[in-house]
Amino acid sequence: MIIILITLIAALALICGYCFYGDWLSTRLFSLNDQSVVPSIACRDGHDFVPTPTPIVFGHHFTSIAGTGPIVGPALAIMWGWGPALFWVLLGSIFIGGMHDMAVLVVSLRNRGMTIGEIAGRLLNPRVRLLFLILLLFALWVVLAIFGWVIANVFVQFPEAILPVFLQIPIAILIGTQVHKRGRSLSGPALFALVFMYATVWLGAGCPGTTWTGGSLGAAIQEMNQFIAAWPIWLWVAILLSYCYVASVLPVWVLLQPRDFINSLQLISSLGLVVLGLLVAAVVGPNAVSSHEATPALTMFAPFLDLHPQNAPPIFPFLFVTIGCGAVSGFHCLVSSGTSSKQLRCETDARAVGYGSMLLEGFLAVLVIVAVGGGIGLGWPEEYPGLSGTPLWDALYADWKDVTGGKAIAAFVVGSGNFLESLGINATMSRAIIGVLVASFAGTTLDTATRLQRYVVQELARTLLDKVPVTVKSNRSASLVIQPLHWLTTAHGATLFAVTTAFFLAMVPAPGKSWSMETIGTGGLILWPLFGATNQLLAGLSLLVVSFYLRRRELPTWIASLPMAFMLAIPAWALIYNIDTWLSGGSLGLVAVAMVMLAVELWLIIEGILLWGRIRGLLEPPAEPTTPSKT
DSSP states (O other): OHHHHHHHHHHHHHHHHIIHHHHHOOOSSSSSOSSOOOOOHHTOOSSOOOOBOOOHHHHHHHHHHHHHHHHHHHHHHGGGGGGHHHHHHHHHHIIIHHHHHHHHHHHHHHHHHHHHHHHHHTTTTTHHHHHHHHHHHHHHHHHHHHHHHHHHHHHHHGGHHHHHHHHHHHHHHHHIIIIIIIIOHHHHHOOOOOHHHHHHHHHHHHTTTTOGGGGGHHHHHHHHHHHHHSSSHHHHHOOOOHHHHHHSSOTTTTTTTHHHHHHHHHHHHHHHHHHHHHHHHHHTOGOOOOOSSOOOOOOOOOOOOOOTTTOOOOHHHHHHOOOOOTTTOOOHHHHHHHHHGTTTTSGHEEEEEIIIIHHHHHHHHHHHHHHHHGGGGOOOOTTTTTTOHHHHHHHHSOOHHTTTTTHHHHHHHHHHHHHHTTTTTTTHHHHHHHHHHHHHHHHHHHHHHHHHHHHHHHHHHHHHHHSOOEEEOOOOSOOOOOTTTTGSSSSSEEEHHHHHEEEHHHHHHOOOOSSSSTTTOOTTTHHHHHHHHHHHHHHHHHHHHOOOOOOHHTOOOHHHHHHHHHHHHHHHHHHHHHHHHHHHOOHHHHHHHHHHHHHHHHHHHHHHHHTTTOOOOOOOOOOOOOOOOOO
C-alpha cells in the first residue's frame, strides 16, 4: 500500500501548492488582471501572436515542457533512493519550478511577449542580453541534436509507437483547421481526436486481440514497424528535423497548437490509466498482470536511500541536476516566454498554464518514480526472464553507467505497462500506449524547441546586424546593399540555420565511436553531459531576471532571489566536479565549454550585483511596439 500512499500524498501536496501558493503568486505578488491587454491581442499577426483558448495553450505548454526530461531524470535519480527523488520533485515543482515558469510567463506577458533573452536586456543591460542569447542558442542546439536520437531510440525499442506518432500530424492539421478557420467548438473535435488517436495506437500495435482476416493486417503492420525501426539513426534525425522545419515556419494554429493539444489529451488520459492500473495492482494484486506469473505483492522495490550507487556521482549536487524537468528546468523559461506568452488570451490564465503545467509535470515525475521503483518489479520477461521484485530491480539498477540513456526510458515504459496490464489491457497494447506517450512528449518538445531556436537566432541576428559591415555595390543605374546577416532575421532563414546546425552536430559519432552508418546521428551525445548543468543554469539566470523585475517594482524579491541563488550554485558545483573528471578522462573539449559556461555565469552574476543597488523602484523604459513577425 506504500505506493498508493506515495501517489496520494504527492497529488495532495501538488493540489495544495496550486490552490495556496499558486493563488498567492497570481493575486498578491503579480496581481494578475483579466482586463489587461495581452501580447496575443496587442501584437496579433495570425502567425506567432494568436489569441487561443486556454485548454489549447495549456496543452501546448504542458507537452512542450514535459519531454523525456521528467521521465529520464527521475528514472535515473532513483538510484540514490526514491525518497530523495520524491522530495526534490515535490519541493522543486511547488516552490521553485512552478514559480519560475509562471513568473517568466507573466514578465513576458507584460513585455509584449518578448523572450527571456530580450527581457534580460531591458531589465539589466544589453551585455546581459547578448550573453543570455548565446547561452540559449547553445542549450537549444544540444536539445535539437539529442532529441532526434532519443525519439529514434524509442522507435527502435518500441516500434509500435511509430505509426500513431506520425498519424497525429494529419489529425492535428484537421483539428486546427476546424477550430481556427471554421470557428467550430473545441469539444467535438477534441473527443474525435482522442478516440481516433487511441485507435491509431491499437493499429500501430498490430491490432492486438483481434482474429479477423486471420491476423494478416496485424502481422503486416508489425512487419512494417520492424522495417521502419531498422532505419539508421541519422535518417530518423533528418526526417524529424525536416518535420520540425515545417512545423516551425507554419502559423502556430496549423500544427503546433492542435498537435500539442490533442497530444495533451492522450497523454493526460494515459497517465490517468497508469494511476488506475497502479491502484488495481496494489489493491487487487499483481496476479492480474498477464505477462508473467507468481509476481510478488506490489511495493517499492527500490531503496528509500542509497548514497553510494555503483559508478554514480555524489548525490549533492547531482540529484538536482539529474532531475531537472519534473522539479525545475531552465528550458521552461524558453517555452513560457517564447511561445505561450504569445498565445494567452487573458493574463489570469498564466496561473493555470505556467504554474499548473509545472505541477502536472511534477506528478508525471512522481508516476515515473513509482513505475520504475515498484511497477518494474512486476516483471520484465524479455530482458530479465525469471526475475521479479527486488532481485529484478537490483539487476536493472546495478550500475549507473548501464542505466543512463535509453534503458531508463525503457524501465518507465515497462513498469507503467505492467500497471496497465493489471486493468486487463493486452501486454502489447500496454507497451504501445506508454511508448506513444514517451515519443509524443519528445516530439512536441522537439518541434517547440525548433521554433524557440528560430526566435533566438532571429534576435541574435538583429543584435549583430548593426555590427557587421554593409557592402554596397553600385553601377550606373542602381546600388545594391548587401547585409550578410539579413537572411537570419527571417523565419525561414533562422529555422534553416537551426535545423542545419543541429543536423551537422548530430552527424558526428558519439564519443568513443568510429565513423559508420550505425554511429552517425548520435553526435548530440558529445555535448549531452553539459546539458543538465546548462539547463539548471538557465533556470537560475531566469530567476535573476525575475528578481530584477520584482525589485524595480519594489515587490518582495526573496520569492525569486533565494531559489535563484540555489539554482546558480548547483550547476556551478556540478560543472566544477565534472571538469576534474573530464580532465582525467582527456575530454578537453567538454572542459573548455564548461569553463566558458562558468565564466559566463560569473560575468552575469557580477553584472547583476553591480546593478542591484541602483535600480530599486526604478522602472525600465516602456517597451517599444512590437512589429508583427514575418515569415
